[in-house]
Amino acid sequence: MTTPTGVAERLASLVGALRAHGVRIGTGETVDAARAVEALGLADRELLREGLAATLLHGTAQRPVFDPVFDLYFPRGVGGPDTASADRDDLRERLAAALAANDRASLGRLAAEAVDGFGGYGASSASDGWSSHQTLDRLRPQTLLARVRDDVRARDGGSGFTDRLLEDEIRRRIEAFRRMVAAEARRRVAERRGRDEIARRAVAPTADRVDFLFAGKDRLAELRRTVQPLARTLATRLAARRRRASRGTIDLRRTLRGSLSTGGVPMRPVLRRRRPARPELVLLCDVSGSVSGFSDFTMLLVQALHDQFSKVRVFAFVNRVDEVTGLLEHGAADPEGLGARIRAQATLTGWHGSSDYGVALGEFAERYGDAVGPRTTVFVLGDARTNQSDPNLAAVRQIAERARRVYWLNPEADTQWGTGDSAAPAYAELVEMHECRTARQLGALVGRLLPI
Amino acid sequence: MLFTSVDDVSRRLAETGYLPSPAVATTVFLADRLGKPLLVEGPAGVGKTELAKAVAQVAQARLVRLQCYEGVDESRALYEWNHAKQLLRISAGRDETWDEARTDIFSEEFLLPRPLLTAIRGDDAKVLLIDETDKADVEVEGLLLEVLSDFQVTVPELGTVTATRRPFVVLTSNASRELSEALRRRCLFLHIGFPDEELERRIVRLKVPGLDEALAESVVRVVGALRAMDLRKVPSVAETIDWARTLLALGADTLDETVVRDTLGVLLKHQDDILKAAAKLDPGAL
Numbered sequence: 046m047t048t049p050t051g052v053a054e055r056l057a058s059l060v061g062a063l064r065a066h067g068v069r070i071g072t073g074e075t076v077d078a079a080r081a082v083e084a085l086g087l088a089d090r091e092l093l094r095e096g097l098a099a100t101l102l103h104g105t106a107q108r109p110v111f112d113p114v115f116d117l118y119f120p121r122g123v124g125g126p127d128t129a130s131a132d133r134d135d136l137r138e139r140l141a142a143a144l145a146a147n148d149r150a151s152l153g154r155l156a157a158e159a160v161d162g163f164g165g166y167g168a169s170s171a172s173d174g175w176s177s178h179q180t181l182d183r184l185r186p187q188t189l190l191a192r193v194r195d196d197v198r199a200r201d202g203g204s205g206f207t208d209r210l211l212e213d214e215i216r217r218r219i220e221a222f223r224r225m226v227a228a229e230a231r232r233r234v235a236e237r238r239g240r241d242e243i244a245r246r247a248v249a250p251t252a253d254r255v256d257f258l259f260a261g262k263d264r265l266a267e268l269r270r271t272v273q274p275l276a277r278t279l280a281t282r283l284a285a286r287r288r289r290a291s292r293g294t295i296d297l298r299r300t301l302r303g304s305l306s307t308g309g310v311p312m313r314p315v316l317r318r319r320r321p322a323r324p325e326l327v328l329l330c331d332v333s334g335s336v337s338g339f340s341d342f343t344m345l346l347v348q349a350l351h352d353q354f355s356k357v358r359v360f361a362f363v364n365r366v367d368e369v370t371g372l373l374e375h376g377a378a379d380p381e382g383l384g385a386r387i388r389a390q391a392t393l394t395g396w397h398g399s400s401d402y403g404v405a406l407g408e409f410a411e412r413y414g415d416a417v418g419p420r421t422t423v424f425v426l427g428d429a430r431t432n433q434s435d436p437n438l439a440a441v442r443q444i445a446e447r448a449r450r451v452y453w454l455n456p457e458a459d460t461q462w463g464t465g466d467s468a469a470p471a472y473a474e475l476v477e478m479h480e481c482r483t484a485r486q487l488g489a490l491v492g493r494l495l496p497i
Numbered sequence: 498m499l500f501t502s503v504d505d506v507s508r509r510l511a512e513t514g515y516l517p518s519p520a521v522a523t524t525v526f527l528a529d530r531l532g533k534p535l536l537v538e539g540p541a542g543v544g545k546t547e548l549a550k551a552v553a554q555v556a557q558a559r560l561v562r563l564q565c566y567e568g569v570d571e572s573r574a575l576y577e578w579n580h581a582k583q584l585l586r587i588s589a590g591r592d593e594t595w596d597e598a599r600t601d602i603f604s605e606e607f608l609l610p611r612p613l614l615t616a617i618r619g620d621d622a623k624v625l626l627i628d629e630t631d632k633a634d635v636e637v638e639g640l641l642l643e644v645l646s647d648f649q650v651t652v653p654e655l656g657t658v659t660a661t662r663r664p665f666v667v668l669t670s671n672a673s674r675e676l677s678e679a680l681r682r683r684c685l686f687l688h689i690g691f692p693d694e695e696l697e698r699r700i701v702r703l704k705v706p707g708l709d710e711a712l713a714e715s716v717v718r719v720v721g722a723l724r725a726m727d728l729r730k731v732p733s734v735a736e737t738i739d740w741a742r743t744l745l746a747l748g749a750d751t752l753d754e755t756v757v758r759d760t761l762g763v764l765l766k767h768q769d770d771i772l773k774a775a776a777k778l779d780p781g782a783l
């Protein structure tokens with residue numbers, strides 16, 4: 046290999062960091078990546094980025110992890126910019142001009158200056174660092190919107206049809222600038238603390254590994270886009286399980302009866318046929334603020350799988366329970382607004398707004414008890430945090446007795462169960478409870494637990 | 498080796514009318530250098546198929562295309578015996594033993610080569626395009642894996658055919674089904690997304706040369722705004738080009754509410770998307 050020394054090591058660390066984020070990379074890919082470096086050279090960093098992505102990645106979902114990791118191991122440069130620390134007004138002035146011109150190269154340079162000038166904190170070398178949050182807080186690029194808009198209008202005449210697009214376009218440029226600042230701060234911090242640590246801690250995981258409970262709005266939107274592909278994969282898996290199951294077990298009585306004609310020798314084993322009817326599913330979802338991201342995602346997933354079942358009914362609760370099956374059916378076209386619609390149109394709260402598992406489960410058992418029968422599998426979704434009120438174990442016992450199976454999916458880490466007001470351990474004694482923190486875990490659980 | 502550098506890729510693809518992004522040019526260059534198949538994923542209409550055609554044109558190679566669909570099988574992808582012709586040959590009944598006849602009817606003359614076999618036979622340059630791989634069933638993936646690993650195919654009655662000259666292979670996918678990890682490992686991976694504004698403007702100018710430059714810019718900006726919206730299907734490059742052509746045909750020299758409203762159907766395919774977009778672009782009209 047004729048790659049310059051140092052590069053091979055850097056490549057190995059890059060691969061290590063990607064693996065730590067769950068990207069599967071074999072030796073073959075690493076060898077290809079080294080050959081790519083050799084063929085492309087190091088002169089053009091963006092070509093190198095694309096070359097390594099082409100050789101190391103196997104899918105689009107890995108790219109959001111790859112880019113920040115690449116930026117750390119093959120950084121734009123070392124240290125701060127050459128220019129002296131900028132004055133805030135001057136920097137904002139130049140930022141406005143770059144935003145108006147949509148000049149990405151300038152924006153990149155300005156991001157570096159901004160972090161250098163306004164992002165540094167701490168005095169001792171043990172605790173100091175660079176913060177994108179602090180940089181953006183001082184620079185406040187979002188407040189340039191009106192100014193940049195007026196500048197562009199003055200320049201272009203400001204009439205015509207596309208003028209109405211201008212504000213949104215500038216907003217997207219400002220958003221891109223904020224991401225540049227974040228990348229630059231990460232690079233500077235990595236110079237201090239070491240790349241490996243920053244690659245592990247500061248690079249966001251792929252969407253399917255994000256904790257539901259900590260996922261922001263963007264991440265949840267990104268997740269929602271994975272519902273359909275995930276549903277397709279799961280449907281295939283269910284079909285395979287169903288095929289395997291329907292091969293069936295040997296029906297001994299019928300095999301022996303059949304063997305009378307062969308002198309009692311069981312020549313032709315008779316297989317027991319499974320009943321062809323598809324199972325029924327009931328979903329009972331806590332949709333209170335704390336866990337709504339998790340419930341919404343799971344409801345959408347189950348809705349996308351509905352033709353795998355003879356019947357799916359979905360109930361939502363906060364401290365009162367209401368059926369939302371219909372809302373969900375119509376909501377499939379607009380997953381973004383689903384949660385809001387459920388919370389607006391269903392009666393989910395009584396005289397206060399926080400969740401009360403005991404009351405809600407009791408109301409379900411009482412009002413909708415007949416939704417659950419011997420062919421029904423029930424999934425309860427929620428963190429089992431009762432706000433100190435009675436968990437009403439009797440209601441859960443009653444549901445478990447009527448149903449074929451009851452599973453409880455809890456979006457909290459199992460180490461948290463039982464802490465504070467969590468009634469998880471008590472519920473887990475009555476029904477099978479699983480930790481379900483990420484879309485990846487949910488996919489695996491649903492694929493395994495869904496009745497066939 | 499087809500290309501001397503990434504720039505060389507960009508320049509020569511552009512000469513055929515395909516304008517690659519830096520990512521596309523880099524990956525094509527590496528696929529050629531490393532001799533690996535190229536798996537291209539991305540939304541519909543971003544130029545995946547077109548890329549393979551452009552590479553073939555640059556390489557002065559024959560384009561061999563395997564169009565995948567549900568139910569495509571070995572006899573469509575690899576080879577098949579021409580049964581009708583074999584029957585004719587047998588019933589023509591020359592004076593010979595069955596062994597002689599059998600040797601004869603399982604010879605080259607009665608073989609119908611399909612794309613995968615065609616691509617690895619012969620000494621001429623070829624580009625093998627396996628289009629919409631995700632539409633094929635999983636079993637076909639096994640077949641592809643075999644062919645793309647060794648570039649050889651065994652026809653039991655004839656023996657093993659090994660490529661003397663490996664084709665440049667492009668697989669495309671819309672990701673309607675996840676391709677297997679094993680197949681992905683054989684390939685370089687390229688995601689083609691929507692081009693940035695500047696590139697899309699150049700594509701529009703190239704494909705619709707009569708269009709006014711300022712109008713081309715407006716077209717691309719409106720498309721960009723639609724892509725930022727939450728629609729069932731956002732417009733792709735193919736739709737941008739169609740829209741530009743439509744505007745040219747209508748003789749529009751700038752965009753206005755009426756023209757946009759009347760032609761939105763070229764960009765968007767779903768009625769609810771059209772309504773949503775109209776409300777956003779032309780709030781006064783509602």
Ligand SMILES: Nc1ncnc2c1ncn2[C@@H]1O[C@H](COP(=O)(O)OP(=O)(O)OP(=O)(O)O)[C@@H](O)[C@H]1O
Pocket residue numbers: 514515516517518540541542543544545546547548669671700734735738
């Ligand atoms: N970079 C580009 N340069 C020139 N033309 C392009 C480019 N990208 C897309 N096009 C044009 O866009 C149209 C659609 O391209 P193409 O059919 O290759 O899309 P595709 O990605 O294969 O879509 P599908 O998934 O629907 O098969 C073609 O007319 C092509 O010429």
Ligand SMILES: [Mg+2]
Pocket residue numbers: 545546547628669
């Ligand atoms: Mg195509």
